[in-house]
Amino acid sequence: MKRSTTILIALFVVLAALAVWVMQRPGERSLSTASGDRLVEVDSAAVDALEVRGSEGTVRLERRGMEWFVTRPIEARANASTIAGAIGQAGSLRVKGIASAKREKHGLFQVDSATGTTVRMFAAGALQAAFVIGKPSDGFADTYVRKEASDDVALVAGSFGWTFNRTLRDWRDRTILAMPREEVREVLFQYGDTTFAMTFQDSVWYVDGRPANASAVEGVIGTLSNLTCDDFIDAPSGTKVAASITVAGQQLRLSREPKGTRWWVQSSAGPQWYVLESWRADQILKRKRDLL
Secondary structure (H helix, E strand, O other): OOHHHHHHHHHHHHHHHHHHHHHHOOOOOOOOOOOOOEOOOOOOOOOOEEEEEEOOEEEEEEEEOOEEEEEEOOOEEEOHHHHHHHHHHHHOOEEEEEEEOOHHHHHHHOOOOOOOEEEEEEEOOEEEEEEEEEEEOOOOOEEEEEEOOOOOEEEEEOOOHHHHOOOHHHHEOOEEEEOOHHHOOEEEEEEOOEEEEEEEEOOEEEEOOEEOOHHHHHHHHHHHHEEEOOEEEOOOOOOOEEEEEEEOOEEEEEEEOOOOOOEEEEEOOOOOEEEEOHHHHOOOOOOHHHHO
């Protein structure tokens, strides 16, 4: 056997041994026997406040009566279903094993305060649960999590970091209008000095007394009955109302985004301004000819 071949084989053996040692060293592969225990005990019905500190800062959410609100860094309505999903997820976290009990390993698993997502849940002012979500496992099937008061890094079943590490926008309620379709019996449109009405009479839709195009009308009603925004504008400037739509006692005031193609929308139900992408706004900004 040639000397060069012998050297290559020896090098391969050394590299293979090194790879095995790396994979088995204390760290990501040093898992204990799976326990199946819950990571934290959460009474989802009692939780009335939630704090999430992630890559974009801290968001605090509070329940007031039956509604949820963002209270930090701004005051705004929150998405109740998103919050319910997060609380439910916290209560269902199951530990598969312990990856490390060493504080110096926290950075490796991204469960330290600098790189992890810290979640705190409160009930009547008392801390009910607190944990730090780290990176997913190699196969993205599990996630590394640490109780905030513990050094133990647990491997928890599931990939769920996105459930908590959301932007402020994703925690907010994007609903502009929400109503049963059958309650919509009239829609008023105004573009400057031009006004017209779409009304439902004797099982037929009319536009200023003329029979309307049924499919066009259904498209408008379907969008208006569950109208959600694409983003939020908290301090708009230079708004000039270009159109308004009134439905079920609520008026939508629409302003074209300055130097843009999107629309800004404000409902008479509150001061918040919302952003609609042009394709979404086009579904409700109909002219009379579009509905006949």
